[in-house]
Amino acid sequence: MKKHHYVYYSYEEWGRGYIGRRSCDCLPEEDTKYFGSFRDKTFKPTGKTILFVCKTRKEVAEIEIELHTFFDVAVNPQFANMAKATSTRFDVTGVPKTEEHKKKLSEVKIGMFAGEKNPRFGVPHTEETKKKIAEANSGRTLTEEHKKKISEALYGEKNPCYGRTGEKHHLFGVPRTEEWKKAQSERMSGEKNPRFGVSPSEETRKKLSEALSGENHPNYGNTGALNPCSKEVIAIKPDGTQLHFGSGREAARSLEINWGSLGVYLRDGHVLTKGKFKGWRFIYINSTNF
Secondary structure: OOOEEEEEEEEOOOOOEEEEEEEEOOOHHHOOOOOOOOOOOOOOOOEEEEEEEEOOHHHHHHHHHHHHHHHOOOOOOOEOOOOOOOOOOOOOOOOOOOHHHHHHHHHHHOOOOOHHHOOOOOOOOOHHHHHHHHHHOOOOOOOHHHHHHHHHHOOHHHOOOOOOOHHHOOOOOOOOOHHHHHHHHHHOOHHHOOOOOOOOOHHHHHHHHHHOOHHHOOOOOOOHHHOOOOOOEEEEOOOOOEEEEOOHHHHHHHHOOOHHHHHHHHHHOOOOOOOOOOOOEEEEOOOOOO
């Protein structure tokens, strides 16, 4: 019987998602009861989107690896994947498993061979094995056709995260760890950023201009003393120590604060309750709240 191979995205409503690959005897769109081989018991998917249908298991494995790498699913809190797929070398399609083999696989899945119970525990790889692993994981890239299909499959309303904004987003109110922020920054820096070297079109520039014009601008009406650029600023630490700056720009640059955020801090004048500057307060030097 012909096998059908596909890459899918299963997801919780307003929750996490899972990217995986699947081979089945029925058509992918008829495989409605399968949501993935995830081990996270707290993940309860209710929907599934078929991203790719391919002719071979190798093709779907390559696409799965590319998606896992792009979204960094092993550490990304938006995904229930606990690890990234990294190899397509072993393919056991059509190879029957004995009952003994199935039992051993089941024992492995529930942790029977975890840690020191694993017969390979403490056994280092040989240089030959290391070389083979390196060769299997190097130079693997998607064709332009595959990249285009991935883009089309995840664009706009087809994206499982489409419309998840504000309180509807499953990470709303969840603070990001410094480690996560650093990993995201490194993943999207320089040439790794999909928008690297891409200049916005005239239409995009026009839309940005309209979106930030007049009353839509975050600093609209902030003139004179209300303008973060015009007055001296004081940063008060939790221990009462004061740092003086000639302007809001200088304060933002010296303390490495997002300029938009500092404007909000200065306007509200309250003590911050979270983040890098927890317990700090930013005010204008001539503020009546000082």
